[in-house]
Amino acid sequence: MKIALVGATGLVGGVMRKVLEERGFGDCELIPAASSRSVGKKVTFAGKMCNVVSVEEAIEQAPEYAIFSAGSGPSLQYAPLFAAKGTMVIDNSSAWRSDPSKPLVVPEINGDVVTPADHIIANPNCSTIQMVMALAPLHRRYRIRRIVVSTYQSVTGTGMKAVNQLEKERAGEPCERAYPHPIDMNLIPHGGTFEENGYTTEETKLLNETRKILRDSEIAVSATVVRVPVTGGHSESVNVEFYEDFDLQEVYDLLKAMPGVVVQDNPAENLYPMPLYAKDKDEVFVGRVRRDFSQPKTLNLWVVSDNLRKGAATNAVQIMEMLLKR
Ligand code: A2P
DSSP: OEEEEETTTSHHHHHHHHHHHHTTOTTSEEEEEOOGGGTTOEEEETTEEEEOBOHHHHHHTOOSEEEEOSOHHHHHHHHHHHHHTTOEEEEOSSTTTTOTTSOBOOHHHHGGGOOTTOOEEEOOOHHHHHHHHHHHHHHHHHOEEEEEEEEEEOGGGGOHHHHHHHHHHHHTOOOOOSSSSOOTTOOBOOOSOBOTTSOBHHHHHHHHHHHHHHTOTTOEEEEEEEEOSOOSOEEEEEEEEESSOOOHHHHHHHHHHSTTEEEOOBGGGTBOOOHHHHTTOOSEEEEEEEEOTTSTTEEEEEEEEOTTIIIIIHHHHHHHHHHHHO
């Protein structure tokens, strides 16, 4: 089987290669593609060196699957060209997520929305994936009315330039900035770009994508996205109000039964999820589970996951696995 990886030289592209190897796709023919700057360079996959090709050349090879992680522009331009060759595209950018004709998929939650006619499948935003992984089983049981979420997002979500900025600032060296401000020793309440209504694009994604994945257009979401000088993963403080009241023990049971979710919650032993320990793991870690006593039927959670794994590469590869099983 041939798999094209568009954005193979990027941060997510590197994790994609690792995840593909780990999950048994090492025997597949990888077609790494990137921008013209990288054509002719080599990347490693399953112990082999592979030549980076242009996206046009990757399309010509008509692979069975193409996984994109190169930003929205290349996805809009090239995903339909792959699809026209019969390739199944799994796209990690925001290009197709809000298109009603394209499924937006977290396999554990809504894999059933994909039909045989679909040729472009959108992978949700990293901060949305980890939040809905924790909330989906609770939504099914108590139905969510409103979510207030504040995120503490890793610089890895902004790509290599951002990781480089943090590392150089920490080393006291000059660097090209990925953010409009220093990130080391700082917090930047600004993810994506500002919209006219005062929210950022990353905040709006948390609203629209949550509604689409949980199939409930009435869920209200109030989001604040903050970039933090951390590399291990994204963390989220989630306050969620339900229509039905809940029993806290049942909440734990529902979270523990959710595939891909790990509950880490023991205050007596200082046990709660942290990004340092989520790094390189596929699971979504949930802790600090407690009733919000300030209003009825409301719960607080702390949700942490490696945004490059379940938030990007792992979810994309799981979508491919799901399609292969069918
Ligand atoms: P390149 O390395 O050639 O610039 P990151 O998010 O870590 O910055 O990575 C972005 C990825 O997307 C890289 O692999 C980058 O390739 C790739 N990319 C960026 N622009 C394009 C484009 N126009 N066509 C194909 N790949 C692109």
